Amino acid sequence: MVDYQPNLVLSTKEFKVVGSRPIRHDGADKVTGRAQYGADIQLQGLLHGKILRSPHAHAKIKSIDASKALEMPGVHAVVTSADWEQPSGKIEDLAEGSIHNLRFLSNNVLAYDKALYKGHAIAGVAAESPHLAEQALAAIKVDYEVLKPVVNFREALKDGAPILHERLQSLSNPGLRAGGYKSDDDTSKGTNLANQFEFKLGDIEKGFQEADILVEKETNTSAVHQGYIEPHTGTARWNTDGSLTVWSSTQGHFNVRDLMSRMLGLPVSKIKVIPMEIGGGFGAKGIIYSEPVAALLSKKANRPVKVTMSRTEVYEASGPTSGTNVQVKLGATNDGKLLAAEAHLT
Structure with a gap:
């Protein structure tokens, strides 16, 4: 083993920047309140959007009746997944290395035929005030067929478990991690x-056979939200x-533009995304949730629309890290050399 020598002096030269305490370029704006965050944007004629969410963890959406909400004074638009074209979501339509399946992504923004978790977005409303928009949500009638939920991977993989995506294709391909649906002629279970x-x-079994010590460990983790x-x-x-034009609290405005383009059927040259100051993200604000709903509502209402999620909505309907089960086996020699x-x- 190489001798470990801590506290090595890497340089005796003084630098202008390294080791100094430069003034942050955005510091003054943030401490004086001049910085503009996503919810701070104000536009002429701005409407306020709210999202109706499923109270069920797993349910078929049989019908959505928004007529009562649209009759309310000050309510300008209601949108559902019927207001945009549904991608096929089929494996055969995905490019190798695809990060996202557009069908899964669009159906997460607004559920199409099923609610797959409590808090799944069902419909969006645009009104003159946030309070009026919330009242309009209560007037939307959704007919659900409540189904048995699946709450962990062990239950999900059992025979007879409720199937979340009826047409899901089971793959063995690291180049298609986004997943997708089967072709129309596939009648498999x-x-x-x-x-x-x-x-x-290498030869894993040989490594274990030659090892002096075997260590095995199983760990389970729960879903953890970034908590921005x-x-x-x-x-x-x-x-x-x-x-x-979209104003977004995002860590990747080009990704927002590209996803909006594909979901809304607009060329990227027609979409301008303006990233606002961001109040934390930790990698979780590179995807879209409220932006497409705001865009659809704006198109229908012919007015700008702002959709801001509540803290509860963030925890229920955005993307924390998934819970996992990890099983590890290591084989090593007595002097600490890993063999497998x-x-x-x-």
Whole structure:
């Protein structure tokens, strides 16, 4: 083993920047309140959007009746997943290495035929005030067929478990981690297993046989939310020339633009995304939740619309890290040399 020598002096030269305490370029704006965050945007004629969410963890959406909400004075628009084209979501339509399946993404923004978790977005409303928008949500009638939920992967993989996506294709391909649906002529049994693949190098069993010591460990983790201070928020203005401007609390405005383009059927040249100051993200604000709903509402109402999630909505309906089951087996010699390692991650 290489001798460890701590506290090595890497340099005796003084630098202008390294080791100094430069003034943050955004510091003054943030401490004086001049910084503009996503929810701070104010536009002429701005409407306030709210999202109706499923009270059920698993349910078929049989019908949505928004007529009473639309009759309310000050309510300008209601949108559902019927207001945009549904991507096929089929594996055969995905490019190799796809990060997202657009069908899954769009159905998460607004549920199509099923609510898949408590808090799943069902419909959006745009009104003159946030309070009026909330009252309009209460006037929307949704007919659900409540189904048995699946609450962990072990239950999901059992025979007879409720199937969440009836057409889900079970894959063994690390290049298609986004998952997707089966082709129309595939009549195989439904599954909750989206993908299962293996990376392997060398002779694992030989390594274990030659090892002096074997260590095995199983660990379970729960879903953990990033807990950023600022909730997700998006403001959209569908302009008279058919272009779209979006103000977003995002860590990746080009990704927001590209996803909005694909979901709304607009060329990227027609979409301008303006990233606002961000009140925390930790990698979780590179995806879209409220922005497409705001855009659809703006198009229908012919007014700019802001949709800001509440703290409860953030925890229920945005993307924390998934809960996992990790099983690890290590084989080593008595002097500490690793000979084999095997890990199963679910």
